[in-house]
Amino acid sequence: MNWTLTCRKAAALMMVPAMLALAGCGAAATTEAAGAGIADEIKMVGVRDLTGPVAYAGVGAARGAELAVKEINGQEYLGEGVSLVLDEIDSAGAIERAAAEVTRALSDKDVSVVLGPVQGQQSAAVAPIVEAQKVPVVFTQSASDGVVIGDYTFRATAPMHTFYGHAAEFLGKEGLKDVAVLYNSTYPTLAELAETHFPAMAEKAGLNIVESIPVQSTTQDFTSPAQQIAQKAPDAVVVLLLSSQSVTAMTQLRQAGYEGQFVGNTNNAGGNAAQAGQHAVGMVYPVDFSAAQTEPHARKFVDSYRKEFGELPQTYAAEGYDAVWWIAHAIKASGDSSREGIRDGLEQIAREGFTGAMGDITFEGNDMRVPGVLARWDGKQESIISD
Structure with a gap:
């Protein structure tokens, strides 16, 4: 080609x-x-x-x-x-x-x-x-x-919101009720998911959004939102950021003392989560396709x-x-x-x-x-x- x-x-x-x-x-x-x-x-x-x-x-x-x-x-x-x-x-x-x-x-x-x-x-x-x-x-x-x-x-x-309900259902079944959302408000797909679609999914699954913090595509230092979220001690943090941002955000959230579940998005799929090292271990994320699928x-x-x-x-x-x-x-x-x-x-x-x-x-x-x-x-x- x-x-x-x-x-x-x-x-x-x-x-x-x-x-x-x-x-x-x-x-x-x-x-x-x-x-x-x-x-x-x-x-x-x-x-x-x-x-x-x-x-x-x-x-x-x-x-x-x-x-x-x-x-x-x-x-x-x-x-x-x-x-x-x-x-x-x-x-x-x-x-x-x-x-x-x-x-x-x-x-x-x-x-x-x-x-x-x-x-x-x-x-x-x-x-x-x-x-x-x-x-x-x-x-x-x-x-x-x-x-x-x-x-x-x-x-x-x-559209990501058409299959992102897998994440809300998972959190509900796991009893992870208190959820914080950290999202890129510049990127329309992620902003619409965070501001419109996920809140509706959370309500349906019986989740409580304790914090929702927007950042820009240019944001590379998440110290302040990380500390703000860590103080709330949510059961899970939904990370709706670009891949490179997610790495820094998860690292700084752990450094701020957050120990709960990370939920990502398709930007973390296909091995992109590996860049965050141990901080990303156990992270879950809905995807429209995964190389781990077993269907023919x-x-x-x-x-x-x-x-x-x-x-x-x-x-x-x-x-x-x-x-x-x-x-x-x-x-x-x-x-x-x-x-x-x-x-x-x-x-x-x-x-x-x-x-x-x-x-x-x-x-x-x-x-x-x-x-x-x-x-x-x-x-x-x-x-x-x-x-």
């Missing part, structure tokens, strides 16, 4: 106003006509963070997508001589760059579908552009509002991924993999690899559902849903403790 890690940042930023204006004008003339059948080469462009603080999510999704493309082409799933081609571009954590690179991709009439950013802020900026241009985009992660907004926006990640579909993906990349896949890789297979199923279902054909096919597969690396996948509209599992980190590896 050609990962285009370009030095286009400055140029991309300067092009944003003009490109957004172009999107508003509707470039229907460059869009392939529906009913054109399946082309011999079907071009896709991925725009996601391959560098920066959440590169683990972007790189994981890109690798999962790469593996799916290899399988689809190797099986000649879309027909003899038909190939998917995927070009990856780094959005480098910048909203303006993501919007510019997506708009650049849409101007290429040979691009049939876009694999969108992993950050909600970037995806919310991209969504109106692809809707105006009438080009299908499949996002991964980006679980905040304002992403799936119309007929051309699709999401191949179940999961094992097949894990084995293929490990053979290809020499390591276990994280949840982001499973999402990227299932996103590309969703697109392949869509093309096969519609018999049409044009932009409109892929859009129609994505909607059809969303109505029918399919089985992927993450299990039996269903949808609400254009938005993916998966069962999810609760994982525990024992200091060396991840295990599944509930489904």
